[in-house]
Amino acid sequence: MNAADTAFVMVCAALVLLMTPGLAIFYGGLARSKNVLSTMMHSFFLMGLASVIWLVYGYSLSFGSDIGGFIGGLDHLLGRGVGAEVMKDLTIPSSVFMAFQGMFVIITPALISGAVAERMKFKAYVIFTILWITVVYAPICHWVWGGGWLQELGCLDFAGGLVVHLNCGVAALTAAIIVGKRRGYGTRAFIPHNLTLTLLGIGLLWFGWFGFNAGSRLAADGVAGNAFLVTHMAAATGALSWVFAEWILKEKPTTLGFASGAVAGLGSITPACGYVGTTAALVIGGVAGVICYLAVLAKDRLGYDDSLDVVGIHGVGGVWGTLATGLFASTLINADGADGLFLGNASQLGVQAVGVVATILYCAVATAAILFVVKALVGLRVTEEEEDAGVDTAAHGEVGYNL
Numbered sequence: 132m133n134a135a136d137t138a139f140v141m142v143c144a145a146l147v148l149l150m151t152p153g154l155a156i157f158y159g160g161l162a163r164s165k166n167v168l169s170t171m172m173h174s175f176f177l178m179g180l181a182s183v184i185w186l187v188y189g190y191s192l193s194f195g196s197d198i199g200g201f202i203g204g205l206d207h208l209l210g211r212g213v214g215a216e217v218m219k220d221l222t223i224p225s226s227v228f229m230a231f232q233g234m235f236v237i238i239t240p241a242l243i244s245g246a247v248a249e250r251m252k253f254k255a256y257v258i259f260t261i262l263w264i265t266v267v268y269a270p271i272c273h274w275v276w277g278g279g280w281l282q283e284l285g286c287l288d289f290a291g292g293l294v295v296h297l298n299c300g301v302a303a304l305t306a307a308i309i310v311g312k313r314r315g316y317g318t319r320a321f322i323p324h325n326l327t328l329t330l331l332g333i334g335l336l337w338f339g340w341f342g343f344n345a346g347s348r349l350a351a352d353g354v355a356g357n358a359f360l361v362t363h364m365a366a367a368t369g370a371l372s373w374v375f376a377e378w379i380l381k382e383k384p385t386t387l388g389f390a391s392g393a394v395a396g397l398g399s400i401t402p403a404c405g406y407v408g409t410t411a412a413l414v415i416g417g418v419a420g421v422i423c424y425l426a427v428l429a430k431d432r433l434g435y436d437d438s439l440d441v442v443g444i445h446g447v448g449g450v451w452g453t454l455a456t457g458l459f460a461s462t463l464i465n466a467d468g469a470d471g472l473f474l475g476n477a478s479q480l481g482v483q484a485v486g487v488v489a490t491i492l493y494c495a496v497a498t499a500a501i502l503f504v505v506k507a508l509v510g511l512r513v514t515e516e517e518e519d520a521g522v523d524t525a526a527h528g529e530v531g532y533n534l
Contacts, residue, residue: 300446369396
């Protein structure tokens with residue numbers, strides 16, 4: 132065991148956990164005031180629910196002994212075999228690795244909630260989350276990080292472009308379509324009630340993302356340092372390019388645009404951060420800000436109601452970042468990775484594309500099946516009267532502001 136590596140990953144795990152309250156604040160500010168608590172509750176509740184699932188069986192399904200390249204075995208049910216011993220090929224205890232990976236399983240379904248905010252039953256969301264972590268997150272995590280078929284194929288995903296961002300983006304699109312639009316969508320404006328909260332949220336997310344990306348190296352070394360640097364640069368260029376794009380198209384640079392662009396840059400650099408240098412980071416972040424902004428603008432024409440733009444930011448950003456890894460990856464940055472197309476290895480881009488297509492297809496089909504099961508069990512939406520009054524009162528008997 133290396134004490135510095137262990138301490139580093141423990142701190143990074145705490146930073147990743149902080150991202151979930153940051154996301155709750157980010158999303159809460161974007162919701163209408165009558166739905167601020169219910170929107171934030173989606174994220175906070177998962178700090179309890181997803182953590183227990185992870186300990187009981189989620190970690191085992193994700194990182195247990197490989198079964199056919201698809202799923203992990205039941206070696207680690209209830210944390211069995213997880214303790215002070217050092218992980219194979221690593222320098223940290225298995226308990227620290229389990230804790231770090233557990234923070235990812237908290238925030239991924241929390242991100243999905245943004246697509247169905249302001250109308251989904253809380254009971255339905257809880258059941259959906261249990262099933263989704265089991266049927267979707269754990270298998271895809273195993274494919275990419277747990278010794279599954281995509282990892283064996285050589286697909287590169289340093290910190291969650293497929294496992295987190297594309298996964299949640301596809302699930303969000305599927306859920307937005309099946310749950311349906313908010314009442315009045317398309318006929319009246321849905322205005323964020325508190326953008327100051329949203330700006331505080333992006334500050335916490337940006338801060339926590341250093342743990343998300345740099346910590347995924349699982350060691351305090353040069354690759355982690357590079358991931359730290361390129362994460363910041365991609366966030367910066369993503370925020371700037373989004374603002375300049377909307378300044379050109381809408382003639383006003385907005386604070387929401389800056390916050391959204393930063394998340395687009397952060398999400399897009401996530402799969403690549405351990406494999407690319409600073410120049411690539413500027414390109415990845417800059418392109419992400421523009422294409423994610425255009426994707427958000429396109430949702431009205433495409434006819435789906437993604438309340439808080441999960442699909443346009445995380446889904447599109449996850450696709451771009453994963454493919455960009457196949458373009459810019461360099462073994463000079465990380466000898467454990469591979470060279471990308473621009474360094475003469477065209478096959479890596481193909482492998483990345485396989486990962487994108489497989490994640491989209493599996494996640495879409497499995498998420499749809501889960502939602503139809505939940506709909507049959509308890510229904511998906513609050514009543515029209517409850518939606519008009521606000522989900523805060525209907526679901527939780529509380530209000531965010533008692534003025």
